[in-house]
Amino acid sequence: MSPQPQEDLIPAIRIVPHVDGPRSLRFDIIERDVPDGVVIKIGRFTDKALVANRVTFKSKVVSRGHAEIWSEGNKFFIRDTKSSSGTFLNHSRLSTPGAESKAFQLNDGDIVQLGVDYQGGTEDAYRVKSFMEKTDKYIQ
Template structure:
């Protein structure tokens, strides 16, 4: 059986969770990502989170031919890869939702921050932000290979890592908020 490993490392902006190391197998038995419920609780080896903004069945992750794939499963608050929402586009593709190949270094976001106002008190429910690290079955780290590099497109400029780009975006959002 073909499988790989992923590690989900929380970012500073994320709803708090402990780093996860998860075995990822085929699309027939994908890793289910979602909110903790009575029978399914968050552990260090699953993708279940004690986070109110996630759906019970939020997304799935699987491994195929040395590649990791992520798909939103009609979640209420969306799934994002590097700030791009995985779209539900049944008319254009004939599929319920687009799946997307993910790479080491990608910033994965499950849900969106929700602000609830009750009795003149604002309560903020954060979402899950994680840096994805991908490993093969033997535990060797998969280097990030961007789609542009796969297509043979060369860049002469300096590349900025997804993590640095994400961090910079958070600084800009915080500055705008102030």
């Protein structure tokens, strides 16, 4: 059986919790198909109806509209969408508080963190920290 051509791949991403301490936020692994033109919006969980193409977290430091992930040409990108507590890629903040960042490419194994503890202490119970993995799927 020969491998299927690239055109038959749907870009997909897996968000895996990065637990680096006893108070890290734990969540189920999240998988999303991200074909070109689709934007995955990341934000704080609300009790409103589920919205397609949205990933939410129950965390005090995640803004309602915190960040976005999308794909272009089989590459993934992330940007902060004016969050107050920040989006971090491999420990580097993407933009200043309340400012939209430029697009940053995501790679397998990158660590994305949403927010820091807003009380300014060493308590990390509210931040969301995860690994990003590319998991392309073949069109059935």
